[in-house]
Every structure is written in C-alpha cells, then in structure tokens.
Amino acid sequence: MSDAQHIAILDDDPEIRSLLEQNLRSASFEVSTASNGRDLKTILEHQTIDLIVLDLMLPGEDGLTICRELRADSNIPIIMLTAMTHEADRIIGLEMGADDYLTKPFSPRELVARIKATLRRQGMVTTQSEDRRRTAIFEGWKLDVVRRELRDPDDVLVDLTSGEFDLLAALIERPNRLMTRDLLLDITKGRQADVFDRSIDITISRLRQKIEEDPKNPQFIKTVRGKGYIFSAEIS
Structure with missing residues (x-):
C-alpha cells in the first residue's frame, strides 16, 4: 500500500485534469480524477482522500454546491479553482468551506505548493516546541x-x-x-x-x-x- 497522500481532482476540462494529474504525480502524490460530482462521490466512497482540488465552474451540479455538500459531512481540505475574478465569487467559495482558492490561469507548481502547505497545516502536531500546549x-x-x-x-x-x-x-x-x-x-x-x-x-x-x-x-x-x-x- 502506498504511503503517498491521495489528491482528488474535480474539473470538467480533460486537459486541465491531465496537466494537474501529471504535475501532482511528479510531486509524489497519488491522484484520482473526476469530471463531475457523481464521479467524485464514487471516488470518496472507495478511496481515502487527503485533499480535494475542486473547480468552481462545472456543468450540472456546480462546484459551490459540491463544496457545501462535502462540508456537511467531511473536513477533507478543499482547494477551489475558479476562472472568476470577482471578489464575491471567491468569498462565496470560502464561505462554503473551501480552505484556499486559486484563480485561473495559474501555475501548476503554485497549486502543488498550496496543496503541500494545506496538508502540512492539516497534519500539524505539537512539533514546534516541547512545551507547546496539546x-x-x-x-x-x-x-x-x-x-x-x-x-x-x-x-x-x-x-x-x-x-x-x-x-x-x-x-x-x-x-x-x-x-x-x-x-x-x-x-x-x-x-x-x-x-x-x-x-x-x-x-x-x-x-x-x-x-x-x-x-x-x-x-x-x-x-x-x-x-x-x-x-x-x-x-x-
């Protein structure tokens, strides 16, 4: 069994899914991809996912709705991708429970850095000093x-x-x-x-x-x- 952290990507654009998957695998992550909310739910039912990369603009069930549903029963970290530049759209994503967001176009390297930072925070324990409060x-x-x-x-x-x-x-x-x-x-x-x-x-x-x-x-x-x-x- 792999010890690599498992990232799920939900984006309806196959080129973006492929690009992100390649970059994340190069960064030693295990990756599962989905093009819609139904496929993501199937992944979550059968895999242990450490973080979700979620596109805001999706056909059918939009990313905000999916984010809200995920937050209703899960604390899995979510990084939201959005092509929208309006502040209100980003705010809504954060209000729905996203942990961070990136505005398209973005560098895949920046996404990898954001994922690593989010996972570090998620797994943080009292390692900074021996006397730090538990x-x-x-x-x-x-x-x-x-x-x-x-x-x-x-x-x-x-x-x-x-x-x-x-x-x-x-x-x-x-x-x-x-x-x-x-x-x-x-x-x-x-x-x-x-x-x-x-x-x-x-x-x-x-x-x-x-x-x-x-x-x-x-x-x-x-x-x-x-x-x-x-x-x-x-x-x-």
Missing part, C-alpha cells in the same frame, strides 16, 4: 491541537474545517494580543495578504457563528477596526 482550555471550551478537535463546555464536538481550526489555533496561541490580518494569513496559509484578500475575515465570521453566544457581539474573537483581531480569553 490542549488549550478557555471558558470551558477545549481545543486539542493533536487531535485537531474543538469541544464546547458540554463536551460536544464542534465541526470545524481545517482552515477554521488553523485560524482558531493561531489566535489561541497568542491570547490577548493584536493579530493583524496579514500575520494571520501568513501563519495559516503561508502567504502574505493582498489588499483584496478577505479570507481571514470570512473564516472569523464562520468561527464566531460556532463559538460565540452572540456572534454580532463577540466575547472571544474581537475586532480591532482597521488592524486585525484579538482573542480575548484566559487560556489554561
């Missing part, structure tokens, strides 16, 4: 950085995407400190923000819906207007 507790909530789990004060598992988990972990590691959007993006995605990148704001909004009693009046993740965010809680 579990962070705040107001009864428990974040386990090894199992990559968040449990509420009633010990109920909270469903987080990999991007949501990474952002929450980054905030919790630096409580009561201002974290700029650029810094958070660099920590969680390994790249600097551009002026139009709103992925951090979108993920913060999703996190607030899941951990704040009143998302419109957050007690944990507070906004510092024009600067960034502060995680306001005592961590034990």
Whole structure:
C-alpha cells in the first residue's frame, strides 16, 4: 500500500485534469480524477482522500454546491479553482468551506505548493516546541491541537474545517494580543495578504457563528477596526 497522500481532482476540462494529474504525480502524490460530482462521490466512497482540488465552474451540479455538500459531512481540505475574478465569487467559495482558492490561469507548481502547505497545516502536531500546549482550555471550551478537535463546555464536538481550526489555533496561541490580518494569513496559509484578500475575515465570521453566544457581539474573537483581531480569553 502506498504511503503517498491521495489528491482528488474535480474539473470538467480533460486537459486541465491531465496537466494537474501529471504535475501532482511528479510531486509524489497519488491522484484520482473526476469530471463531475457523481464521479467524485464514487471516488470518496472507495478511496481515502487527503485533499480535494475542486473547480468552481462545472456543468450540472456546480462546484459551490459540491463544496457545501462535502462540508456537511467531511473536513477533507478543499482547494477551489475558479476562472472568476470577482471578489464575491471567491468569498462565496470560502464561505462554503473551501480552505484556499486559486484563480485561473495559474501555475501548476503554485497549486502543488498550496496543496503541500494545506496538508502540512492539516497534519500539524505539537512539533514546534516541547512545551507547546496539546490542549488549550478557555471558558470551558477545549481545543486539542493533536487531535485537531474543538469541544464546547458540554463536551460536544464542534465541526470545524481545517482552515477554521488553523485560524482558531493561531489566535489561541497568542491570547490577548493584536493579530493583524496579514500575520494571520501568513501563519495559516503561508502567504502574505493582498489588499483584496478577505479570507481571514470570512473564516472569523464562520468561527464566531460556532463559538460565540452572540456572534454580532463577540466575547472571544474581537475586532480591532482597521488592524486585525484579538482573542480575548484566559487560556489554561
């Protein structure tokens, strides 16, 4: 059995599928390809997939719908491909649960780099220092950085995407400190923000819906207007 990480590609363009498959195999990934949502579901039923590369514009069932359905019962990382240049389209993809996106045309090498970065974050454990916390507790909530789990004060598992988990972990590691959007993006995605990148704001909004009693009046993740965010809680 191969130890290579398994990537699923969903794109209706056979030339793009072939190009991406060649590049990913050259980077030592195992690859399965699909041209529609039905074929992707078949792959997921029979294979263990580590990450999905998903085209936004598909005939029939579109990429956004597929992304939403995947997120309903899976935390598999998703990188969305889009030919759309409008910010709103990218925002919708992130809101549906995509972990990252690339705008076509793009370099296959950049996609490989994004995939590797996303998988590193997904598999991250407490290796940066021996004394780094395995579990962070705040107001009864428990974040386990090894199992990559968040449990509420009633010990109920909270469903987080990999991007949501990474952002929450980054905030919790630096409580009561201002974290700029650029810094958070660099920590969680390994790249600097551009002026139009709103992925951090979108993920913060999703996190607030899941951990704040009143998302419109957050007690944990507070906004510092024009600067960034502060995680306001005592961590034990």
